[in-house]
Amino acid sequence: MKFTINRNSFIRSFNDVSRAIPAKTTIPILTGIKLDLTNDGLLLTGSNSDISIETFMPVSDEELNLQIESVGSVVLTARFFGEVVKRLPEDEFTLEVRDNYQTRLTSGKSEFTVVGIDANDFPRLPEVEDQSELKIGADILRDLINQTVLAVSDQETRPILTGVNFTIDGNGLLAVATDSHRLSQRRLDLPDITSTYRMVIPGKSLQELSRMLADQSGDIALRISENQVLFSFGATKFYSRLLEGNYPDTARLIPTEHNVQLQLNASTFLAAIERAALLSHASRANVVRLVLTPADNSAILSGTSPDVGNVEEALTITALTGDELDISFNPDYMKDALRAFGPAEISLNFTTNLRPFTLVPTADGEHFVQLITPVRTFN
Amino acid sequence: MKFTINRNSFIRSFNDVSRAIPAKTTIPILTGIKLDLTNDGLLLTGSNSDISIETFMPVSDEELNLQIESVGSVVLTARFFGEVVKRLPEDEFTLEVRDNYQTRLTSGKSEFTVVGIDANDFPRLPEVEDQSELKIGADILRDLINQTVLAVSDQETRPILTGVNFTIDGNGLLAVATDSHRLSQRRLDLPDITSTYRMVIPGKSLQELSRMLADQSGDIALRISENQVLFSFGATKFYSRLLEGNYPDTARLIPTEHNVQLQLNASTFLAAIERAALLSHASRANVVRLVLTPADNSAILSGTSPDVGNVEEALTITALTGDELDISFNPDYMKDALRAFGPAEISLNFTTNLRPFTLVPTADGEHFVQLITPVRTFN
Numbered sequence: 045m046k047f048t049i050n051r052n053s054f055i056r057s058f059n060d061v062s063r064a065i066p067a068k069t070t071i072p073i074l075t076g077i078k079l080d081l082t083n084d085g086l087l088l089t090g091s092n093s094d095i096s097i098e099t100f101m102p103v104s105d106e107e108l109n110l111q112i113e114s115v116g117s118v119v120l121t122a123r124f125f126g127e128v129v130k131r132l133p134e135d136e137f138t139l140e141v142r143d144n145y146q147t148r149l150t151s152g153k154s155e156f157t158v159v160g161i162d163a164n165d166f167p168r169l170p171e172v173e174d175q176s177e178l179k180i181g182a183d184i185l186r187d188l189i190n191q192t193v194l195a196v197s198d199q200e201t202r203p204i205l206t207g208v209n210f211t212i213d214g215n216g217l218l219a220v221a222t223d224s225h226r227l228s229q230r231r232l233d234l235p236d237i238t239s240t241y242r243m244v245i246p247g248k249s250l251q252e253l254s255r256m257l258a259d260q261s262g263d264i265a266l267r268i269s270e271n272q273v274l275f276s277f278g279a280t281k282f283y284s285r286l287l288e289g290n291y292p293d294t295a296r297l298i299p300t301e302h303n304v305q306l307q308l309n310a311s312t313f314l315a316a317i318e319r320a321a322l323l324s325h326a327s328r329a330n331v332v333r334l335v336l337t338p339a340d341n342s343a344i345l346s347g348t349s350p351d352v353g354n355v356e357e358a359l360t361i362t363a364l365t366g367d368e369l370d371i372s373f374n375p376d377y378m379k380d381a382l383r384a385f386g387p388a389e390i391s392l393n394f395t396t397n398l399r400p401f402t403l404v405p406t407a408d409g410e411h412f413v414q415l416i417t418p419v420r421t422f423n
Numbered sequence: 424m425k426f427t428i429n430r431n432s433f434i435r436s437f438n439d440v441s442r443a444i445p446a447k448t449t450i451p452i453l454t455g456i457k458l459d460l461t462n463d464g465l466l467l468t469g470s471n472s473d474i475s476i477e478t479f480m481p482v483s484d485e486e487l488n489l490q491i492e493s494v495g496s497v498v499l500t501a502r503f504f505g506e507v508v509k510r511l512p513e514d515e516f517t518l519e520v521r522d523n524y525q526t527r528l529t530s531g532k533s534e535f536t537v538v539g540i541d542a543n544d545f546p547r548l549p550e551v552e553d554q555s556e557l558k559i560g561a562d563i564l565r566d567l568i569n570q571t572v573l574a575v576s577d578q579e580t581r582p583i584l585t586g587v588n589f590t591i592d593g594n595g596l597l598a599v600a601t602d603s604h605r606l607s608q609r610r611l612d613l614p615d616i617t618s619t620y621r622m623v624i625p626g627k628s629l630q631e632l633s634r635m636l637a638d639q640s641g642d643i644a645l646r647i648s649e650n651q652v653l654f655s656f657g658a659t660k661f662y663s664r665l666l667e668g669n670y671p672d673t674a675r676l677i678p679t680e681h682n683v684q685l686q687l688n689a690s691t692f693l694a695a696i697e698r699a700a701l702l703s704h705a706s707r708a709n710v711v712r713l714v715l716t717p718a719d720n721s722a723i724l725s726g727t728s729p730d731v732g733n734v735e736e737a738l739t740i741t742a743l744t745g746d747e748l749d750i751s752f753n754p755d756y757m758k759d760a761l762r763a764f765g766p767a768e769i770s771l772n773f774t775t776n777l778r779p780f781t782l783v784p785t786a787d788g789e790h791f792v793q794l795i796t797p798v799r800t801f802n
Binding site: 121124127128131132133146153154155156157158159315316318319322323326351352353354355356357358359360 | 500503506507510511512525532533534535536537538694695697698701702705730731732733734735736737738739
């Protein structure tokens, strides 16, 4: 195996694949990156137990300036190999696998020899059958991920809650996440869906995928098998395992009625929550309090720490209707929820100060809803 | 005490003073920032056991928009107070000290009350007598600090070596630092010095000072007392304690003759050292090897790790004269040394592979010299 390639183009592909490669693992070969060189081009593969990423650099891509002398495969320790390639002196470098997988990297007058491993020892990627394929715009998928993944659980006590639950059927796509204190649900209209798919994708996989989608445009192709999902875009394939088990029925959790409704701008509310959280974070309880008085059109947010002090702020609101309410909640859940709305006008719908309340965009309450459980206090 | 001030201007001064304020300390009041308001303006003070910083915001500065209602003093927990001010909603804020040093901060519709402390409990700043004052350009002082402080010791076994030794006399200013493995010496021509000063300033103080000088121009005024040095610039005063004890005589350590001289560009050499260090860092010894063969005009740098591999590079050099040499050294010392030269042409002067060697700018060997002790190996 021997080839010469443009260094910066190689580094870009290397960085994509590296997202799947763990720094530490109980399976040492997974700290490696696999290089497969055929006459068509160079395939890079990285994997951990949850995610696998493949990216292909075709010989036809002129930017790569890929010159193939002989084909073959090798696995190299990813982190170290990456450091070396990033520091090589010239625009191009040559990689040659020699006896015993000793791999020589040359660039200008610099010559590295690093230890390689037989590529046959690298685990095989999951197979996702070439069945029906779904397409979603990259920016739509990225938003959908970011708006739901915030509510997944980081506790392994109920593993199924560490994922986002996807249901795809004639009604479109429904994505729900909950850690049992809060919930986020996003609905997407998709045309022409005839089959039904259900899958729970690990939150960590989705976070990595979302980062990779940041500079993608166009459509992402989705293929689903029993225990794997494959997202394809450009020259990259992103595999994630699926979580096993039944996701709880969340539809019944979302209240359909309310007694109090507060409308305001999500980003100005976020700034006020961040101020109040300065005090709640200095306190053991980490709770802020919202007192709503519709007769006075008044919404007062406050936070207190016995040791440090207190803060009180009259919120700038758009509308307030219904009953009086005195409710307390975790400001960190509220911050996460508000960030997902950006600068939009939102409506908060409350029933009582003991029951979960919802947040929806004022302009469209159908496609995106978040739910937060209040904290019971003795004010 | 009550005043209103422009928030961003206040934050800038607050950030300067914060550099001296420790996050944790055995003297709790030192985690506070002191505010002293007189009819002339607002003085902020922060201090740890080594450094104290004062900055003054005069009522005459129109940008501050400082409106004084009543004078007084208070100490507030610096980190929390800073977080609050940074998150206040409006361009200005009002601070009022009330009963029991309860301090109220208002900005727009947001109102914080935080616990304050009696300013009389804050330690007094050291007094540096108004004797003769020395002036040095801010950028010259910053370079001088950065070029020497790299060689101070981080070990407390010989505390005096954690500082930079300054000697100011008729010959100008001489600054020397050494951790006993390497040494850096910078000389500055200063006109009209009639007295002699000697002081050892802690490296950590100098690092903070250097950061503060990053956006300063013009002259820095230096005043020295028995156990303190005061740097004044703009509205800011920076005090550092001095280290006690005698600094070792370093003049005799610097060799005056050499048998081998290598000239090359500091930044291309640095890149090669960084590549070689990738391997040496993967090895327990952390040593790189330089083989010089003047007859062939050849300088070969190499690094080896038994587990990972090796690297070898023919350096691009300007000139090489003298005897053959095979020498090994710590690449991290070399990296620090080379960074201090920027992109300059430098000369490395060697005697034998067991004796310290020097690095100087090829254009001026008088004002800046660094010394590195080689590592004895069994190549």
